[in-house]
Amino acid sequence: MTTVDQATVRRTELSVVDPTTGEPVGTLPTAGENEVVDAVSRAHAAQAGWAATPAEQRGAYLHAMADALAGAAEELAELNRRETGKLPADCRGGIEAGIGTLRQYAELGPVHRGHSLRGNDLAADYTVTRPRGVVAALTPWNDPVAVAMGLIGAALVTGNTVVHKPSERNPHLGLRLGEVLSSALPENVLVTVTGAGDVGRMLTADERVNVYAHVGSTATGRDIARAATGTGAHVIRENGGNDALVIDETVDPAWAASQAAIGCFVNAGQICTSVERVYVHRAIADEFLTALEAEADAWTNAETPQPVVDRPHRDLVHGQVTAAVEAGAQLVTGGQLPDGPGAHYPATVLTSCTPDMEIMREETFGPVAPVQVVDSFDEGLERAADDRYGLAATVLTTRLDRALRAVNGLKVGTVKVNNVFGGAPGGAAQPHGDSGEGFGYGPELLDEMTTTSVVHLEFPQSPDNGEQR
Incomplete structure (x- = not known):
């Protein structure tokens, strides 16, 4: 034996x-x-x-x-x-x-x-x-x-x-x-x-x-x-994954914000294919961030907000948020440890994030939406592809050519177009990279x-x- x-x-x-x-x-x-x-x-x-x-x-x-x-x-x-x-x-x-x-x-x-x-x-x-x-x-x-x-x-x-x-x-x-x-x-x-x-x-x-x-x-x-x-x-x-969301200027910014909120905040951001980083086109960035702030506040103030799994994990999430702010990210909403029992953490939105920040390079696994504004869809796609993980990624666009470029350019197990949690029953995926x-x-x-x-x-x-x- x-x-x-x-x-x-x-x-x-x-x-x-x-x-x-x-x-x-x-x-x-x-x-x-x-x-x-x-x-x-x-x-x-x-x-x-x-x-x-x-x-x-x-x-x-x-x-x-x-x-x-x-x-x-x-x-x-x-x-x-x-x-x-x-x-x-x-x-x-x-x-x-x-x-x-x-x-x-x-x-x-x-x-x-x-x-x-x-x-x-x-x-x-x-x-x-x-x-x-x-x-x-x-x-x-x-x-x-x-x-x-x-x-x-x-x-x-x-x-x-x-x-x-x-x-x-x-x-x-x-x-x-x-x-x-x-x-x-x-x-x-x-x-x-x-x-x-x-x-x-x-x-x-x-x-x-x-x-x-x-x-x-x-x-x-x-x-x-x-x-x-x-x-x-x-x-x-x-x-682990560091799933990206790339948002084209052709989509409605309020709808894009609702997709980002679902991807970042459902199950307190603790889904294997949660959105971990967001790249939004500059042409719609202001409207998108305003709508995403409102979405985050609604998640935080829900009648029964969901905590993260425990306080040690909350400390890890908050540590990444704090480090990003110290490195120059701007806190749009959230990002504060709440009073009271349990392991609750508010839905948090960060902007002015940069590729060198840990919150953009590593999985956060919490209710956090770190946003980087880009000047073109191709720049967003390039940023999304520059990652050692390869679980999933999402693109929001009305243009078929850009969707197909994303399919070819994102080396991940699942590429989702216009739905952050889309997928047919019985589907399978093969993770790439780390x-x-x-x-x-x-x-x-x-x-x-x-x-x-x-x-x-x-x-x-x-x-x-x-x-x-």
Whole structure:
């Protein structure tokens, strides 16, 4: 049996505070080395039997998982709200998205197929797909159910077993989610472990884990990729982004401001593809900034404003804003730490930002809209493309030629035109640069979770006359 190459890790605890009220949510123990090894052992032992289960039956199990998730939706949504501060409607929406994803993979998995190639009259090549084995799914806190259902659903329906480590920021939700889903599955097909980075490192040190599927920070993603060079595991990772919004002078500035506000402030700016930097044409910049200030103030003064996930994260967001102002950015609105409990942060707009500022170079992951005014669409496009990340980007324009230039010029996984969160159901994206590797979601994720073997089938020749028989 493979064991992790490190000293036994003493069990610690995860304590979570409600970022809306500042009140404790609860405390859970983290998995120690023995628990992590045992989790992998159980998933490894169950994998061959699960892989032998007919694909149609695995799809039926995913439908049962979706039913179980629907039955526990209110309980899970409340845990999500308390641990991450997401608004109740968003919590329920994430669970509904997760249910839909499971049902989608329940149907796609059984028809996941290979290819064939005709040789001579009595010969043919074809491909068969096989599960990779044990998948370590390491999922984030910002949309914890929907993201997890994508990775877990695709892994299970293709015959892999899963060890799931939810984020240490939502361990109560993650543990309960595992109980709900496992109730619809054969034993040990899905195993949940709680913990922080040390538990993730133990999982990725175990050579019996065949896939590392990670959604989270770029720093953690790099560590996971390095671990895979030692174990040979396949890596799928969606990591940080610094998504740009480029605004052409041909669009209505008030509409552009509403798009920027959605991109920057929804879920307190804590979406993987949130807008992180804005480039607006000088011809409409004044009207745009006036409208964006009004949008930001409306978000801040909403009846139920959403906090960021916790106070340490709020400190990081505020630190970037403060550093930008000290470097010459102008604060249009927001940017002040509020009084009171919890981890609230106002929707913030900055202008006069420059490319050398950290807030334009790195992911903020908070409700902040840093704006740079540009003299042309091409300048905005050039600024947007000058980035080490490659998750997504958006352009707002009425001109088709400029939209097509953006598609060609932005080396990112998803280019969105005239909708900051646009995308068809079942879509997939392949992050570029420091934003990750491999396809996440959609039918392409089934390919990531499987390997392919080519079969050449031909009838033997007769030893007597060389004729085929």
